[in-house]
Amino acid sequence: MEQSKPYPQLIASGIASGTLYFLLYFYEPEILAAFTRTDGWYPALPVVAAFAFSFAHGAFTAYFWEVLGVKGRRK
């Protein structure tokens, strides 16, 4: 039986990833200033952002290839 393609997941993760990248673009100066601060908990910002983007964009890229039909057989 042919599994249906994960279009809803692709769209949802695409919106999440796209939103994050849009925010990065739109607030570029403020983000750069905040993310290079060395006081308090500011150094944690790059790490937190990296994780957030990896979840959203990681999911999107996985679904992207799956929708295109590129996938391997899972364990």
Place this chain on the structure above:
Amino acid sequence: MDSATIQFIDLQYGNVLALLAIGFVGGLVSGFIGSGGAFVLTPAMMSMGVPGVVAVASNLCHKFPKALVGAHQRNKFGHVDVKLGLVMAASAAIGVWLGADIQHQIKGNFGEPGSNLYVSLAFVIVLAIVGGFVLHDAVTVYRSGKSDEQDRVSRLARWVQSVEIPGTMMHFRTANIRVSVLFTLPLGFATGLLASIIAVGGFVGVPGMMYVLGAPGLIATATELVIAFVMGFGGTIKYALHGLVDIRLALILLAGSLFGIQLGVIGTIYVKPFMIKVVMAAIMLIVAVSRGLVVPVYLTELGQLDIEPSTMAWLQMASFALLVLALCVGAIIIIAAMLLGHRAGAIRLKESAPE
């Protein structure tokens, strides 16, 4: 470090596109051989005017999420030995720490050219030897006509696995090996040491896991992503504490590399196991030549050689071009192998654990 003195570059569209493209190719290679990309990404960023430390910091900030996604995906195919990765990462961390110290000493004593010469020599010596060895192995496997089989264990690895040292033995289920930590310790250490010098520890880590510990290529390359994650994460924290991470660069690289790494991971399922060795060897050897080209440049800067400035400039351009070529060659081989594997009509169900 005073962040007011650090220049964060003005990002142009051309820079962004270049970072996306290079990130994609780097990710593709990483998903396939567990490492790679950093030696192109960091110089590429620097050629855009990014200060060296910012380039290294930003690359590390992109490396650990990329490795996380790659490891997660490869884990679905049963390739990741998390325990082995963590054990190796523990001693790799010490290697990185010591390696950074050595770099600092050399820079202090011999300046920038001395440091560059040290880095380039490390590239050439390590990559030529290891790359040559991996290529020889890949050719041997191909000629034996048994390229579909799982990797056979090297003689050295068989000996390592036979050594019983009470109280130090560890069993690694996914890699299906039982070895003393007295072997993983120096291997992890060497991985970290090399990572601190050339930014790619996997060029020692992956062959080390394969030929010294006897882990199959598929497991070694996937497990390397765990080590990369730990080192990238630790390194990012260290640089972030100094305000050196340009999050824009890291996230733009990630935008491209996550597409690439997903594809590279899937590629490991489509192709014959020995192709991993072919890609590794090809990249290592081209990079070795690339770095070898600039050794005369640094020798000249140190006053040991005398070369025309125009020749030096040409050598440096050729060197960078070869770096990019190395990554592209790796990517082309991966994609070609995937297409061939797909066209053969056989999407083989790979064993999740070796026999």
